[in-house]
Every structure is written in structure tokens, then in C-alpha cells.
Amino acid sequence: MSEEGYKRKEDCPLTFALTLIGSKWRLPIIWALWKNKTIRYNELKRQVDGITNMVLSQSLKEMEKHGLVVRTQFMEMPPRVEYSLTEAGEALIPSLKSLAEWGKEMQVKVTDLV
């Protein structure tokens, strides 16, 4: 979609980007990771308020698979696992800020919503 039409919409980089970060909890997670640089699992869960273990761990696992997130496990007792963004993940931040700017202006304009 960037200039021309794509045969299948899966080819559109934009649609593709949304498959990576479009689901409900992805952005809150990414944002928390970015703010903390590096963060442990339970602290992350606390900051992304309302998320369940299932969704959080699955999301992290997928994003790790997609190269957005790094997982570092320390072989200790009690267990410690830290998460942070990869370069690719951080490369996303400027776009998100841009989008957030737009969202901010829209929040002002639109009063009745969700």
C-alpha cells in the first residue's frame, strides 16, 4: 500500500506492522518495555494494568519470535527473567510517538467515544 496497491493485503507493510503490534495489549507492553529499558516479568505485569498472565506471556513470546523483544533468563532461585526491546523494537518508538501525537489531538476533538 505504500504507493501502489498490493495483490494481497498481507503484502502491505502497514497491515504487516499491525499483525505484529495491532492486538489489544501489544502497544501497552511495548511502551512499558521502552520506558523501563529492562524490566522483570511481574513488574511488567504490574505496569501493564489489567493484563493476565496468559496474554502477557504469550505476547512476549510472540514478540520475541518476531524479534521485537529480548528475553534474558537468569538461572537463580528464585527465578529471574528480564525483558527489553530489541533495536527493531525501539525503531518502532518514533512511529508510535507520531501516532500518539495524532491520537492526542483526536482525543481533544472527539468527545463521545468507546
Add this chain to the structure above:
Amino acid sequence: MSEEGYKRKEDCPLTFALTLIGSKWRLPIIWALWKNKTIRYNELKRQVDGITNMVLSQSLKEMEKHGLVVRTQFMEMPPRVEYSLTEAGEALIPSLKSLAEWGKEMQVKVTDLV
């Protein structure tokens, strides 16, 4: 989320933006509107390949309500209705391009997906 944490995630401009454009067909629709400047309903449906009437009309209606889209109805026979982006809608485009850039790079890196 732009700098500090929000009490409720609905307050985050980013999360808010996703409520406006995050669902499956929103971006393809916006993109088609942007490419065509102004476009009739059925032509839009043709360009956003695979979308159903239900989803398209509902999406348009909501986006109109949110101030992203303008609907212009001509009182003729046969009926003619044209859609285009508002200024607010077009203001979104740069962010989308930025996000598309990122998505493009990710497409290269990630081979196994969806």
C-alpha cells in the same frame, strides 16, 4: 503513555488511536481513501479487496462519527455517495507512512509469519 503512565489505559493517546484505526479493515479503507482523494462506495469496496458491505459501511459510519471521514450524498437516481478523508484523517497519513516504513523493514527480517 506518551511520557508518564496513565491510570486507565484508555487515556493513552496511543491506545486511543488504536480504538479509532486498529481494527482489521480500518487502515486499508483509510489508505484507499487517501489514494483516491474521493471515491464512491462501490469503487471503494472494490479496492478494499475482500471486505463485506457490513464491515465497510459500519467502518465508514464510525469513522465519520469520529471525524476521520466525510460522506457526501447526492440526491440522484441512481444514488451516489462519495467518501473522502477529513483533515484529521489526512493528518494520520504521515504516521502511517512512518509505521509502514518500519513494517517494511520488519518484513525483510522476519521470514516466518502469519
Add this chain to the structure above:
DNA sequence: CGGCATCCCGTGTGATACTG
């Protein structure tokens, strides 16, 4: 032509509980 009404289904998500 430009929709809306209906029915239906997949899956993402929530809640709860359990484990190494």
C-alpha cells in the same frame, strides 16, 4: 447504487487454578 438485517462462527481474551 448504497446500504441494512440476520444468522453464524472462529478466536482472542478473561477468569481461575495449578506448577517448577
Add this chain to the structure above:
DNA sequence: CAGTATCACACGGGATGCCG
């Protein structure tokens, strides 16, 4: 502490058909 297992359900979205 850092998850996994299981169940259940709401809801977005597909398919089909009808209407002004």
C-alpha cells in the same frame, strides 16, 4: 517468581439476503 493449563464466552467479522 515466572509462567502454563483449562474452560468459557463475547465480539469482531464472514456469508447471505433484502430494501429504498
